[in-house]
Amino acid sequence: MMLEATPAGRWSHCAVPQCSGVQLPGPDRACLAHCAEPTRRRALAAMSRGRPVDFVRGVPVHEELLDEILQLAPRDGMGGPLLTSATFTRATFPGEADFSGVTFRGATSFTGASFSSDASFAGTLFTGQADFGWTTFWAGADFTRAVFLQQFATTRATFLGPVDFSECVFGAEASFFRAMFGAVPDFTDAEFRGSAFFFRAEFPSRPRLPGVRFRTPPVWS
C-alpha cells in the first residue's frame, strides 16, 4: 500500500492556471471562485436544497465567497447555516474564515486546507467525523464551545497563532497526533468523552488543563 505524505487533490482542476479548485460542470471548466455567475449560482442552489458541499475542494475561498455559501446554505434547528458532508479538502482561505455557529452534518474534511488569517469555528457542531489533518492555520484558530459528536483529528496540522479549544466537547476520540502548535492551546473547561491523543504533538510547553474533564487519561507519549 502506498502511503501519501500529503493528501493529494484527485479531481479535475480549474482551468485557471495554478488553481487547484475542483472543476464545476460548465463550459468554463472553472472552480467556484473562477467560474461564470450561472455556474456558481447552480452549485449554490443545489447546496441550498441540501446537496453535499463537495464543490469547494482546493478552491480559494475568499471572505465574500464564504459569506455567500453560508448565507445560501440551508438552516439548522437554531437558524444557523447547515453544511452537509462539507469537503474543504485543500481549500485555501486568503482572508478571515468565519464558520462560527455552523452545523456540519456528516463527515467533514478540512484536510490540507490553509487559513491565511483568523479562522473561527466558535459554537460549531460537527455531527460526523471532523478531519483537520495537515491543515495549516497561519493565524488564530478559535474552536470555543465547538461540539464534535464523532472523531476529531488534527493529525500533522500546524497552528501558528493562538488556539482556543475552551469549553469544547469532544464526543469521541480526539487526536492531536503530530500536530504542531506555535502557541500553547487553551483547553479551559473542555470535555473529552472519548480518548485524547496528544501523542507526538508539539507544544511550546505542555498545555495546562484547568477544568478539563477526561473520561480516560490523556495519552501524551
Ligand SMILES: [Zn+2]
Ligand atoms: Zn479556480
